[in-house]
Amino acid sequence: MQIQTTADGFDLVLDGRLILRQRGDAPCLFVGKGDARMDMYRGNFDIEDYVIERTPLAHVVISGSDIAFSAAPGQPARVILQVSGDERTGTIAFRTEDASLNRIWIRIYAEEDEHVWGGGEQMSYLDMRGRQFPLWTSEPGVGRDKTTEITFKADVTGKSGGDYWNTNYPQPTYLSSRRYALHVETTAYSAFDFRRGNFHEIETWAVPERIEFTARPTFISLVEAMSDRFGRQPPLPEWVYGGAIIGLKDGARSFERLDAILAAGTKVSGLWCEDWVGLRHTSFGARLFWDWKANDDRYPGLRRRIAELEERGIRFLGYVNPYLAVDGSLFPEAEAAGYFAKDEVGKTALVDFGEFDCGVVDFTNPDASAWFAERVIGQNMLDFGLSGWMADFGEYLPIDVKLANGIDAKLMHNAWPTLWAEVNARAVASRGKTGEALFFMRAGFTGIQKHCPLLWGGDQSVDFTRHDGLVTVMSGALSSGLLGNAYHHSDIGGYTSLFGNVRTAELIMRWAEMGAFTPVMRTHEGNRPRDNLQIDQDPQVLEHFARMTQIYVHLVPYLKSLVAEASTRGLPVQRPLFLHFENDSRTYAIQDAYLYGPDLLVAPVWQAGKTEWSVYLPEGAEWVHVWSGEAFAGGREATVPAPFGQPPVFYRSGSGFAPLFASLRPL
Template sequence: MKLETTPTGFTISLNGHAILRHTALTPAFYVGHGDERMAMYRGNFDIEDYVIERSALRYAVVDGDTVTLCEREGQPTRLVVKLTDTALEFSAEDPSINRFWMRVVADHDEHVWGGGEQMSYFDMRGRRFPLWTSEPGVGRDKTSEITFKSNVEGKAGGDYYNTNYPQPTYISSHRYALHVETSAYSVFDFRRKTFHEIEAWAVPERIELYAAATFVELVEILSARFGRQPQLPEWIYNGAIIGLKDGTNSFTRLEKMKEAGVKVSGLWCEDWVGLRHTSFGARLFWDWQANEERYPGLRERISQLHDEGVRFLGYVNPYLCVDGPLFEEAEKAGYFAKDEFGRTALVDFGEFDCGVVDFTNSAAADWFADSVIGGKMLDYGLSGWMADFGEYLPIDVELANGVDAKLMHNQWPTLWAEVNAKAVASRGKTGEALFFMRAGYTGVQKHCPLLWGGDQSVDFSRHDGLVTVICAALSAGLLGNAYHHSDIGGYTSLFGNVRTPELLMRWAEMAAFTPVMRSHEGNRPRDNVQIDQDPEVLAHFARMTGIYVHMAPYLKALSAEAAAKGLPVQRPLFLHYEHDRNTYGIQDSYLYGSDVLVAPIWQAAQSERAVYLPEGSSWTHVWSGEQYSGGNEVTVASPLGEPPVFYRSDSPFAGRFAELRTL
C-alpha cells in the first residue's frame, strides 16, 4: 500500500490501483453521531437510524504514514488514519463519534462480490447492503404475497439483503479485497458509479486491503486470513444425509429408502431431543439431550447404524428452554445473559421462552462445549449436528464481558461456531464429526466445517427458492467458506405454499453436485411431499445419490484442495475464467471445482436451459457427450434427471465424468 500527497489532498493506492482519493471538495472520510432504533422479533429486526451529525473531514495533514483529519484547518483532530502494509488503522480523537463513512474509488464497469452469504444478488454493484446477522426472511421480495403476509403476521418477510451470515468483506473485479474489522452494524453501498461507500456504526479498528494477480490467489489470501476448514469426513462420501423427524419410525423409513437404492451416509434426526407443537408447526424441545421416549434405545440404534456405515446426526442451538432440566443447571451456575435488572434474560422463540447461554463467559462456553455438546452428544454417539440459531443474540441483554450486545450481535455466530469446534476438538474428532451452521460473521470460517443455506421457501421463487442457495454458496465461498449445502426441497412452508415433486427432484439434482447432500422434511412435513412418499421422487433421488457417490473421488480431490489452499468446492465461473468478463455477472450456474460446470434447473416446468460456457475451454455435455467450444451460450435439453452439467473435455477426470451417462 502507498500513501502519496497531492496538491489538493492525498491518494492511497494498492499495487498501483487507487483505493482512496481525498480532496477538500471530495473527502474520503466522514464521521458523526447517530441514534439508532433496533427492535428484534424472533430473529427479525426493524432498524432505523437518526443521523444527528455527519461531518466531512475535508482538512488532512499527512505525516509519513499517518493522516490526521478534521473539518477545517485549525479545528481539533477528529480521526487519525495510520497506514500499515495491509491495513488502514483508525483512532477517533472525539469519543462522541459513533458513525463512520469512507468512500472508496470505483469505476463505472466494476463488479463487486462477497458481503458474507448473499442470497439474492451475487454481484453487489448497484445496491446497498446492510450487514447484520438476522433471519433472512420468508419470500425476501417486497412485491410477493408471501413476503407481505409474513411481514403482517410476524415481521418475517425480509428483503434482498437480509442474511444469516453477513460479513463486511468484498472482492473487486480490480483484483483487490477490502475487509472492515468491526462487529458493529455496517453497510456496503455500491450504488454510485464513482465511489463505494463503507458505513459503520462505530469507528472500525481497521480496514484491511489485499491485492493479487489473479482471483484464485486472492481467494487463497482471504481463506488464509479468515480460516480454512479441514477435509470432509470420509463417511460423507457414502451418500446423502437423510433428514427425518419421525421418532423411531425414522429408522424404518430409512431402511425402505436404502432398499430403494438410496445411497446413505447419515441419518439426521432433529427430533432426537423430542418435540413441542406450536402454530408454526412441530418444534423441537430445546434441551440438548436424547429423548428416550421418542427414541427408545437410541444409543444402541446409533451403534447399529455405525456398524452399517451410517452415521447419526442431531440438532443443537445455543439456547435452553425454561421447562428443560439443563436450564436449571445453567441458571444455578450463572451461565445465562442477564436483563437490565440482573435476572436471567428470557427470549420468546415462538410460544416458548429460553435463556441465552452467555459465551462471553468462558466458564459458560466451556460448560456448553464439554458437558452439553461433548457429554450429551459426542459421547452419546452423534457424528454431527445442525448448530442452529447463531443470529439470535438479543441486543438488550447484559453480557459477562461488559460489551454492548449491539456490538456483540454480529460476532455471536463466530463465538457459537467456536464452542462447537472446541467440543469436537476435545474429543479428538476434528475432521471426523461434522456440524453445520447457517449463521456466520468474520472468522466463522476458522471454526465451522460446513455452511448450510438456511430456511428457503419450498418453491422456485427468485429471492427465496432453489436459485438462492447457488448465490449463497458462491458469495460465501469467495471469503474462505469451502463447503456449502442446503435443505433439499427447501424448508419453509407457510400460507399454503407447499413443495412439489418437481421441486424436490430438481433440488436433488443440484445437491448431487455440491459438497454434501442432505434432505429435510421442512417445518410442516405432513403438508409437503417427502422423498419416500412418491415412487418417482424416490427413484430419482436414489439415482442422484448414486451420482454423488460416483463423483466422490473428484470431490475428495476438491476437499484436499480446499484444506490446502482454501478454494471453495462451488466456484463462480470467473474464478478460473477471469479473462472472460461475460462470466462476471453469472449467479445461477457454477463451477464444481475447476473441471465441471453445473447449471441447475431452478424454474418450474422447464425442460431446457440456456447455459453460458466460459471462453478458453472445450466443454462436454455430460448426458449427450456432445462437445461445445467455450465463449458461447448453448441451449440443452434438461428433462428430469438430466440437469445441465458439462465438464472440461481435457479434464483428468473426464473418463469418470463420462461414466455418469451410464448411471
Template structure:
C-alpha cells in the same frame, strides 16, 4: 500496492488503479453521531438511525514515520497506514469522543463488480445496491411484490424479509479490480455500492482497522484472504458415502426410513434426526424441544441404536442451538450455574422463539462457554456417539436491556455471536479429538466463521422455485460465501419453509436433488410441515430417481475430495463463480445461476417449473454435455433438461475425463 503521501495528499493505488484518496479538499472518511432504535420480533429486526451529525474529515496532515504513514483527519481521527507482505492496513490510532458513526469512501469504477458481504441470497454481484450487515432471519418470501412475503410481514411481525436479509453478514467484499477490503467491526454496517464513483462503507462504530490486499488473479486473492481470515477444515471421509437422510418421529419411524431407502437402492451416509431431543408443535409447524439431550420417550436407547447404525457404516446426526428452553432440564441446570445473559435488573433475559421462551447462554462468560462446550456438546452429544449436528441459529441476540458478562454492548456483540457459537462447537470437537470425523453445519456466520465452521448450509429456503427464496438462492448463497472464505456450503434438499399453502412438490424436490448431486454434501429435510409436503420416501419413482442421483454423487467423490482439500489448503471454494477461472470473459462476472464445480464441471441448475429444456451460458472453452456426450463451444445454448438431468458440462482436457465418462456410460442418455 503503492502508498503515496506528500503535501497533504494521501493515495492508495494498486498499479494504476486508485483505491483510496484524500487531501485537504477531498474527504474519504466521514464521522458522526447517531442514536439507533432496534426492534426484534422472533429474529426479524427493524433498525432505525436517528442521525444527529455527519461531517466530512479532510486531511490535515500526512507524514511518513518509522511505524508507517500517519494521517490526521482534522484532529478527529488519526490513522496509521502500514504495509506488510502486500497487505495495506489502515489502523485507527486515535479518535475523538462522541463519534459512533463512520463512513469510508472507496474509489469505484463504473464497470466494476463486487461480491461477498457474507452469504447473500438474492444478488451475487452487489453493484448497484446497498447491503445492511446485521445477522437476522433471512425472511420468508424476501420479495415485497409476492403474496408469501406480504402475508409473512402482516401476520408474523415483518418476517417477510428483503433481498439483503441474511443469517451471515460480513464486512468484507471482493472487487473485480482484484482486491479485497475487510473492515474490522462487528457493529451494524451498510455497504453501499450504488454510486458509480465510490463505494460508501458505513458502520455504527469506529472500526479497529481496514485491510486491503490485491492479487493478479482471483484464485490468488482468495488464498490471501483466507490466509488472513482462516480456512475450513476438510470434511469427514464418511460424508461422501451417500445421502444424509433427514427424518423425524422417533426410533421406529426414523430408522425405518433408512431401511426403506436402502431397500430402494439409495446409498446412505447418515441419518439426521433433528428431533432427537424431542418435538414441540407450534403454529409454524413441527419444531423441537430445545433441551439438548436425547429424548427418552421418542428415542429410547439412542446410544445403542447409534452403535447399530455405525456397525452398518452409517452415521447419526442431531441438532443443537445456543439457547435453552425455560421448561427444560438443562435450563434449570444452567440457571443454577448462572450461565444466561441477564436483563439490567439481574433476571435472565428470555427470548421469544415463537410460542416458547429460551435463555441465551452467555458465551462472553468463560464459565458459561465452557459449561455449554463440555456439559452439553461433549457430554450429551459427542459422548453418546453422535457424528454431527445442525448447529442452528445464533442470530437472535437481543439488543434492548441485555447485559453481557464482558460488559460489551449487545449492539457490538450481535454480529459476533454466530462466530462465538461456531467457536464453541469447534472447540468441543477439537478438544474431543474428532475434528475431521465430526461435521456440524451452520446457517449463521460472521468474520471468523471461516476457521470455526466446518460446513455452511444455506438456511431455510421456501419449498418452491421463487426468485428470492427458492432453489436458485442456494446457488447465490454458495457463490457469495465462497468469495469471503467459506467454500463448503450445502442445502436442505427440497427447501424447508412451507407456509400459506406453499407446499413442496415432487418436481421441486427432484430439481433440488439433481443440483445437490453436484455439491459437497447431499442432505434431505422433511421441512417444517412434513405431513403436508412431498417426501421422497412416499413415492417409489422418486426413490428410484434419488438413488440414481445419490450414486452420481458418490461416483464423483474422488473429484469432490480434491476440491474440498483445495478449499482447506488455499481457500478456493468448491462451488465457484465462472470468473474465478474465466477472468477475461465479461459475461462470467454477472452469471449467478450457474457455477463451476471445481475446475472441470459447469453446473446450470434448472430453477424454474415445467422446464424440459434450459438455456445455459458456456465460457471460453470446449465442453461436453455430461448426459448426452454432445460437444459445445463458448456461447449460449439451449440444452435438454428433463427432470433428473440438471445441465452439467465437462471441460475438455480434464484429467478427470475418465470418471466423467463412466458417469455418462452408466446414467447418460
C-alpha cells in the same frame, strides 16, 4: 501501500490500484453521530437510523504514515488514519479522541465497470454492484421480496418478510474485479453501498478498528489470500462420501423409513433426526424441545440404534442451538451457575421463541462456553454417539441483554455466530474428532471459517421463487466461498412452508439434482412435514433421488481432489465461473450456474416447467455435455435438453477426470 500527496489531499495506492482519493472538494471520509432504533422479533429486525451529524472531513495533514482528518484548516483532527502495509497488503487503522463519534463513512475509489462480490453469504445477488447491503446477522426472512404476496403475509403476521439483503451470515468483506479485497474489522452494524459509479461507501455504526486491503494478480490467488486470512475448514469426514444424509424427524419410525429409502437404491451416509430431543407443538408447526439430550420417549434405545447404524456404515446426526428452554432439565443447572445473559435488573434474560421461553447461554463468559462445550455437546451428544448436528440459531442474540464481558449486545450481535461456532469446534476437538464429527451452521460472521466445517443455506421457501427458492442457494454458496468457506450445502426440497406454500415433486427432484453436485447432500422434511411431500412418499421422487445419490457417490474421487485443494489452498468446492475464467467478463454476474471445482460446470434448473435449459459456457475451453457427449465451444450460450435426472452439466474436454465424468452417462 503508498500515500501519494497532492496540493489538497492524497491518493492511497496499493500495488498500482487507487484505493482512496482525498481532495478538498471531494473528501473520502465523513464522521458523525447517529441514534439507531433496533427492534427484534424472533430473529427478525426492524432497524432505522436517525443521523444527528454527518460531517465531511475535507482537510488533511500527513505526517509519515499518519493522516489527520479535520473539517477545515485550523480545526482539531477528528480522526487519524494510520497507514501500513507492503505492495500486496495494506491496513488503515482508525484512531480518534472523540468518544461520542459512532458513525464513520469512508469512500473507496471505484470504476464504472467494476464488479464486487462477497458480503458474507448473499442469497439474492452475487454481484453486489448497484445496490446497498446492510450487514447484520438475522433471520433472512420469508419471501425476501417486498413485491410478493408471501413476503407481505410474512411481514403482517410475524414481521418476518425480509428483503434481498437479509442474511444469516453477513461479513464486512468484499472482493473487487480490480483484483483486490477489502475487509472492515468491526462487529458493529455496517453497510456496503455500491450504488455510485466512482466510489463505494462503507458505513459503520462505530469507529472500526481497521480496514484491511489485499491485492493479488488473479482471482484465484485473491481467494487463497482470503482463506489464509480467515481460516480453513478441516477435510470433510470420510463417512460423508457414502451418500446423502437423510433428514427425518419421525421418532422411532425414522429407522423404518430409512430402510425403505435404502431399499430403493439410495446411497446413504447418515441419518439426521432433529427431533432426537423430542417435540413440542406450536402454531408454527412441530418444534423441537430445546433441552439438549436424547428423548427416550420419542427415540427409545437410541444409543443402541446409533451403534447398529454405524455398523452398517451410516452415521447419526442431531440438532442443537445455544438456548435452553425454561422447562428443560439443563436450564436450572445453567441458571444456578450463572451462565445465562442477564436482563436490565440482573436476572436471567428470557426470550420468547414462539410459545416457549428460553435462556441465552452467555458465550462471553468463558465458564459458560466451556460448560456448554463439555456438558451439552461433549457428554450429551458426542459421547452419546452423534457424528454430527445442525448448530442452529447463531443469529439470535437479543440486543437488549447484558453480557459477562460488559460489551454492548448490539456490538456482540454480529460476533455471536463466531462464538457459537467456536463452542462447537472446541467440543469436537476435545474428543479428538476434528475432521470426523460434522456440524453445520447457517449463521456466520468474520472468523466463522476457522471454526465451522460446513455451511448450510438456511431456510429457503419450498418453491422456485427468485429471492427465496432453490436459485438463492447457489448465490449463497458462491459468495461465502470467496471468503474462505470451502463447503456449502442446503436443505434439499427447501424448508419453509407457510400460507399454503408446499413442495412439489418437481421442486424436490430439481433440488436433488443440484445437491448431487455439492460437497454434502442432505434432505430436510421442513417446518411442516405432514403438509409437504417427502422423498419417500412418491415412488418417482424416490427413484430419482436414489439416482442422484448414486451420481454423488460416483463423483467422490473428484470431490476428494477438491477437498484436498480446499485444505491446501483454501479454494471452495463450488466456484463462480469467473474464478477460472477471469478474462471473460460475461461470467462476472452469473449466479445461477457454478463451477464444481475447475472442471465441471453445473447449471441447475431452478424454474418450474422447464424441459430444456440455456447455459453460458465460458470462453477459453471446450465443454462436453455430460448426458449427450456433445462438445460445445466456449464463449457462447448452449441450450440443452433438461429432463428430470439430467441436470445441465458440462465438463472441460481434456480434464484429467474426463473418463469419470463421461461414465456418468449410463447411470
